[in-house]
Amino acid sequence: MRTVTSAGERPGQTEETLWNTVMARDSSHDGEFVFAVSTTGVYCRPSCPAKRPRRTNVKFFSRPEQAEKAGFRACLRCRPRSISGNPQLDLAKEICRFIERHLDEPLTLGRLAKVFRQSQFHLQRRFKAALGVTPREYAESCRLQMLKRNLQAGDNVTRAMYDAGYGSSSRLYEKTASQLGMTPDKYRRGAIAASIRYACADSPLGRMLIAATDRGVCAIQFGRSDGELIEGLKREFPFAARRSDDVGLQGCVEAILSKMNGTSLDVALPLDIRATAFQRRVWTYLQSIPFGSTKSYQDVAKAIGNPSATRAVARACATNPVAVAIPCHRVVRQDGKESGYRWGLERKKKLLQMEHIAARA
Secondary structure, three states: OOEOOOOOOOOOOEHHHHHHHHHOOOHHHEOOEEEEEOOOOEEEOOOOOOOOOOHHHEEEEOOHHHHHHOOOEEOOOOOHHHOOOOHHHHHHHHHHHHHHHOOOOOOOHHHHHHHOOOOHHHHHHHHHHHHOOOHHHHHHHHHHHHHHHHHHOOOOHHHHHHHOOOOOHHHHHHHHHHHHOOOHHHHHOOOOOOEEEEEEEEEOOEEEEEEEOOOOEEEEEEEOOHHHHHHHHHHHOOOOEEEEOOOOOHHHHHHHHHHHHOOOOOOOOOEOOOOOHHHHHHHHHHOOOOOOOOEEHHHHHHHOOOOOOHHHHHHHHHOOOEEOOEOHHHEEOOOOOOOOOOOOHHHHHHHHHHHHHHHHO
């Protein structure tokens, strides 16, 4: 049997060995080589779930670049170019893609363990270590995001519910009412039946918009003009009955301004925000960071019990809907330098500078 000697292969690895790996769909060898099928013109990773081709139609390559140079294209199902070199992260990505494709089916831990040839315990532990949430929490987050998109697009609640993978209306209302901050029907209308009041005011960071439902503040944004801010609110609540209420929200405006300059740190605004389980954990911790202090993304990840979830922490900070009330600006890089901020890096720098000055005073 001929030994494969292409660059990057392990010494002594034969085509027979590689073929056995492909037949076993062994994910532990993903990233070590790819196999290409001459009849389809596609190359795949060893663990690709597609039906296995005839052995006579298969060629092996050390790297995707070699397969593409030979005229093959990447498989859209297993995405062999997405391998990062981190087996734990790659496994988590594969599980995520599987969950996203099967939201309308039962996604038990047992099923995932069988599909990915892992014990339930190890699969859940590795997935949570990589992403900071369990497979079940990730599936619920995906369903919620799909439900929101469908409702915002104008689908009725029943259609949006089944398209997002919810099996019954009772389960839908049980799982989503608290996360949406309102019933799905009200969110669909924007929720049209739910009145959202807003006020625009000057702040040290430019124009500021504060919006609130009857349950609490649902948005705090910064922009260059009132028009820009109102348009942003419209995108988040496209069908809402939005109305200006400068007088009614004056107390909220003053409370946020006081938090920014450090004069009233104990003021707690009622919030009405939607969040995944992971986002809630991150945002709750951010509210515990002392005024004038900062933490790194790694610090936050460790504090919530997921030290490898720094990227997920960064995403949670970037999607924070209520700036200042949840102080995501206090999270910086490991070297202490400011990094990205939803409302602009200059605003983040100014906020931190204001806090440092007020804390020293």
